[in-house]
Amino acid sequence: MLRYVRLWWRFAIMSLVREAEYRVSFAVSVLVGIISLAIAVLTYGVLYGYTEDVEGWSRAEVLMVLGCFRVAESLIELLVARNMWNIAEHIREGDMDYVLVRPVSSQFLASLRVVNPSEGVNALVGLGLVVYAGNMAGVEWSLERVAAALVFGICGLILLYSVWCLAVTFGFWFQSGPLESVLFWLIDTGRYPVTFFKGWVRLFLMFIFPVAFASTFPAQALRGEINPRLLLAGILMASLSLVGTNRFWNYGVRHYSSASS
Amino acid sequence: MPETQHSPAIEVEGLVKEYEYHHKEPGLRGSLRSLLRRETLHKRAVDNISFQIQPGEVVGFLGPNGAGKTTTLKVLCALLYPTSGSVSVLGHVPSRREASYLRSIALVMGQKNMLWWDIPAMETLLLHKEMYRIPEREFRTTVDELSEMLEVGHLLRVQVRKLSLGERMKMELLAALVHAPDVLFLDEPTIGLDVVSQARVREFLKGLNAQQGTTILLTSHYMDDIEALCPRVMLIDMGRIGYDGPLASLVERTSPHKLVSAVYAEPVPRDELLNAIGSLPVQPTDDPLKVSLAVPRDQVAEVASRLLRAGRIADLSIEEPPVEEVIREVFGKAAGERGVS
Ligand SMILES: Nc1ncnc2c1ncn2[C@@H]1O[C@H](COP(=O)(O)OP(=O)(O)OP(=O)(O)O)[C@@H](O)[C@H]1O
Ligand SMILES: [Mg+2]
Numbered sequence: 363m364l365r366y367v368r369l370w371w372r373f374a375i376m377s378l379v380r381e382a383e384y385r386v387s388f389a390v391s392v393l394v395g396i397i398s399l400a401i402a403v404l405t406y407g408v409l410y411g412y413t414e415d416v417e418g419w420s421r422a423e424v425l426m427v428l429g430c431f432r433v434a435e436s437l438i439e440l441l442v443a444r445n446m447w448n449i450a451e452h453i454r455e456g457d458m459d460y461v462l463v464r465p466v467s468s469q470f471l472a473s474l475r476v477v478n479p480s481e482g483v484n485a486l487v488g489l490g491l492v493v494y495a496g497n498m499a500g501v502e503w504s505l506e507r508v509a510a511a512l513v514f515g516i517c518g519l520i521l522l523y524s525v526w527c528l529a530v531t532f533g534f535w536f537q538s539g540p541l542e543s544v545l546f547w548l549i550d551t552g553r554y555p556v557t558f559f560k561g562w563v564r565l566f567l568m569f570i571f572p573v574a575f576a577s578t579f580p581a582q583a584l585r586g587e588i589n590p591r592l593l594l595a596g597i598l599m600a601s602l603s604l605v606g607t608n609r610f611w612n613y614g615v616r617h618y619s620s621a622s623s
Numbered sequence: 624m625p626e627t628q629h630s631p632a633i634e635v636e637g638l639v640k641e642y643e644y645h646h647k648e649p650g651l652r653g654s655l656r657s658l659l660r661r662e663t664l665h666k667r668a669v670d671n672i673s674f675q676i677q678p679g680e681v682v683g684f685l686g687p688n689g690a691g692k693t694t695t696l697k698v699l700c701a702l703l704y705p706t707s708g709s710v711s712v713l714g715h716v717p718s719r720r721e722a723s724y725l726r727s728i729a730l731v732m733g734q735k736n737m738l739w740w741d742i743p744a745m746e747t748l749l750l751h752k753e754m755y756r757i758p759e760r761e762f763r764t765t766v767d768e769l770s771e772m773l774e775v776g777h778l779l780r781v782q783v784r785k786l787s788l789g790e791r792m793k794m795e796l797l798a799a800l801v802h803a804p805d806v807l808f809l810d811e812p813t814i815g816l817d818v819v820s821q822a823r824v825r826e827f828l829k830g831l832n833a834q835q836g837t838t839i840l841l842t843s844h845y846m847d848d849i850e851a852l853c854p855r856v857m858l859i860d861m862g863r864i865g866y867d868g869p870l871a872s873l874v875e876r877t878s879p880h881k882l883v884s885a886v887y888a889e890p891v892p893r894d895e896l897l898n899a900i901g902s903l904p905v906q907p908t909d910d911p912l913k914v915s916l917a918v919p920r921d922q923v924a925e926v927a928s929r930l931l932r933a934g935r936i937a938d939l940s941i942e943e944p945p946v947e948e949v950i951r952e953v954f955g956k957a958a959g960e961r962g963v964s
Binding site: 365368369372373375376379380383456457458459460462463464465466615616617618619620 | 703704720730732735741749750756
């Protein structure tokens with residue numbers, strides 16, 4: 363475990379060294395992140411221009427959800443997004459060869475080796491929004507609430523990672539699928555409290571594509587609504603999905619056909 | 624499982640590897656049709672091959688394009704799951720993909736990059752240090768040693784994309800070898816390099832094998848590589864091994880002739896010369912005073928002495944035919960059997 367942390371740290375350093383070459387693109391990506399967040403905040407302003415309460419969420423609380431979502435989204439971008447976008451192509455073009463030959467989990471290497479450091483700034487901005495909106499909503503920052511929010515958030519990240527990883531693993535059989543891009547658009551639903559959605563859509567966002575664990579539930583925990591059963595469900599689902607994706611990945615690797623070179 | 628002293632480093636028995644692929648018809652209509660009804664086809668790239676390689680051996684894999692060389696290497700490196708047959712390397716079954724196995728081998732492909740393009744090679748070396756759990760001291764000495772052998776010490780901190788092709792290849796070799804593997808798989812490691820760089824790489828590999836006893840299995844389309852490095856070659860075509868043994872015997876077997884050449888100090892009377900040549904085929908030469916003959920091995924001595932007697936001689940040589948030619952002949956035969964011209 364510690365070894366994998368050190369390994370990831372090397373990846374982070376390598377990515378930073380590389381990114382330092384492209385300072386402009388670094389700045390641009392931070393700027394884009396901040397602008398898109400500002401637009402989202404303004405949208406909520408319009409929504410709450412007419413009412414103080416939507417489905418039991420005040421304006422400040424919804425901003426908290428948005429903040430949580432931004433943190434989660436930025437962390438996904440920081441850690442895995444670039445890798446996931448490329449896995450299908452790497453499988454198709456045979457570029458997995460040098461991943462599979464290493465004495466390290468190939469899933470870890472393939473899904474986490476490229477780090478996108480500029481997103482770290484966006485994650486911090488998101489965190490800032492959580493604190494700002496939380497204060498506006500009158501949140502008491504107790505240890506219990508913060509810890510629960512963290513656990514929800516981590517489970518949410520693991521779950522989103524797993525779903526994405528599951529989708530790209532199919533690339534070992536079908537050279538590429540449209541599945542990944544659908545997922546990428548789906549993640550945007552996390553901007554809104556999951557209670558805005560009804561019926562099966564809500565269930566879908568809680569348990570099939572569990573983006574709610576990364577945005578709504580942490581915000582709820584900060585608001586003081588800590589549902590122990592939901593927390594337990596999150597931990598269970600996250601652990602199971604990690605084991606499951608790893609099994610599936612290792613099974614997929616057997617179907618890797620490289621590419622003639 | 625540790626290997627015992629006398630067990631082979633690599634043992635392959637009845638290996639078969641089939642690729643699955645789909646027939647795609649050209650054009651939009653074809654694409655749509657194959658979307659609905661995909662026909663799965665199988666390509667048998669490696670067809671029941673068996674061989675053993677002892678620790679410390681250097682073996683060359685020879686064969687025309689599409690013979691199945693790369694496929695075999697990839698199975699040995701645990702990249703491809705074999706369709707059937709058994710493979711054992713250093714006592715491990717590669718397809719189990721055990722970390723201890725992957726730590727003891729290395730793979731270098733001349734057509735692919737393992738180094739990160741935009742950053743100095745040293746960063747990738749440090750990554751390998753972490754991945755292969757190389758202790759600090761060992762890492763330093765190995766990198767020093769290898770970079771000295773490859774003469775790339777001054778390039779370790781230069782961005783990889785600024786290196787020449789030859790320099791980059793040497794760097795790739797360095798990166799592949801920092802963990803001191805017991806078995807090294809090389810797939811066309813000298814492709815695209817100039818003659819000097821090719822020779823450097825060859826020298827390096829030779830030294831590596833001599834000093835560390837690294838077992839090496841390599842493929843190359845450059846006969847110079849094979850001649851210089853591989854006492855033993857395996858000829859593979861259409862997924863089957865056609866020959867396995869010393870390069871010299873392959874040459875002898877394929878080409879039962881030797882090249883006997885005489886250079887005369889002065890023009891020789893036509894009759895004398897024709898008499899000496901007899902019915903043997905004459906090879907074209909650009910020197911009017913030089914005669915070159917392809918002579919069956921058992922007549923070499925006799926023909927040489929006839930040539931010596933025919934006139935005042937300046938030089939006489941007896942050579943094996945060029946390996947290139949022999950290989951061309953072998954591959955040509957193989958293609959002929961396949962019905963390809
Ligand atoms: N990923 C793949 N899917 C389908 N067929 C493949 C694949 N890779 C290789 N093949 C086929 O398998 C056969 C053997 O290929 P391989 O790459 O092993 O040949 P090779 O001996 O390395 O040739 P070369 O000298 O050209 O590198 C070829 O006919 C090739 O078309
Ligand atoms: Mg090849």
